[in-house]
Amino acid sequence: MNNQHFPWLILVPMRGDLREIYDLSDVDYANAMGEIREITKIFSELTAADKMNVATLGNAVSQLHIHIIARFKNDAIFPKPVWNFEQKALPYSPEQAEEMVKKLCDFIALSSRA
Amino acid sequence: MNNQHFPWLILVPMRGDLREIYDLSDVDYANAMGEIREITKIFSELTAADKMNVATLGNAVSQLHIHIIARFKNDAIFPKPVWNFEQKALPYSPEQAEEMVKKLCDFIALSSRA
Numbered sequence: 001m002n003n004q005h006f007p008w009l010i011l012v013p014m015r016g017d018l019r020e021i022y023d024l025s026d027v028d029y030a031n032a033m034g035e036i037r038e039i040t041k042i043f044s045e046l047t048a049a050d051k052m053n054v055a056t057l058g059n060a061v062s063q064l065h066i067h068i069i070a071r072f073k074n075d076a077i078f079p080k081p082v083w084n085f086e087q088k089a090l091p092y093s094p095e096q097a098e099e100m101v102k103k104l105c106d107f108i109a110l111s112s113r114a
Numbered sequence: 115m116n117n118q119h120f121p122w123l124i125l126v127p128m129r130g131d132l133r134e135i136y137d138l139s140d141v142d143y144a145n146a147m148g149e150i151r152e153i154t155k156i157f158s159e160l161t162a163a164d165k166m167n168v169a170t171l172g173n174a175v176s177q178l179h180i181h182i183i184a185r186f187k188n189d190a191i192f193p194k195p196v197w198n199f200e201q202k203a204l205p206y207s208p209e210q211a212e213e214m215v216k217k218l219c220d221f222i223a224l225s226s227r228a
Contacts, residue, residue: 022151044136059195081173083197
């Protein structure tokens with residue numbers, strides 16, 4: 001998400017017509033849950049988060065997607081959930097966005113070599 | 115949760131000192147994700163929900179717990195997430211609460227026999 005207030009990833013399983021977690025096949029569900037666990041851990045380390053928030057809501061956009069959000073005791077609204085945050089998003093500069101994506105890719109590559 | 119606005123379960127893995135999903139052992143994680151999937155499906159059927167919301171936040175209460183919430187197109191705030199809902203909770207009567215717990219137990223028993 002393009003909002004500096006919260007480091008925030010959205011995972012989208014590359015399958016069509018999914019709305020609920022139980023719409024995934026057994027194998028896809030196991031893989032998705034494994035990836036959620038890995039990415040949550042990696043993103044926590046990368047951001048040095050105080051707490052990770054993981055959620056699938058889909059009330060507005062029904063295609064199955066999973067939010068992974070790094071929270072900090074000193075972030076804009078901690079301990080409130082991000083979804084009651086009415087203030088304007090603070091976009092990354094293109095350089096900041098590129099750096100975060102690069103860091104994340106490096107962390108994922110490092111983790112899958114481990 | 116004792117709030118008629120949203121049928122809302124909270125699952126708590128029976129393990130001490132867990133904060134993040136990746137604090138669960140491999141086996142416990144697989145079991146927990148399996149149970150989340152089952153309960154989400156059962157609770158969706160039981161409540162005839164339009165959309166299920168599944169989330170682990172833990173910003174205020176850090177012990178690992180998972181929210182499973184049934185949402186309806188005509189509920190109090192759909193499609194907004196429940197966490198920006200500032201209105202007062204609407205408690206169940208003891209009879210309503212007992213009935214919902216009984217129904218859920220029946221659904222779980224039925225599902226595990228299937």
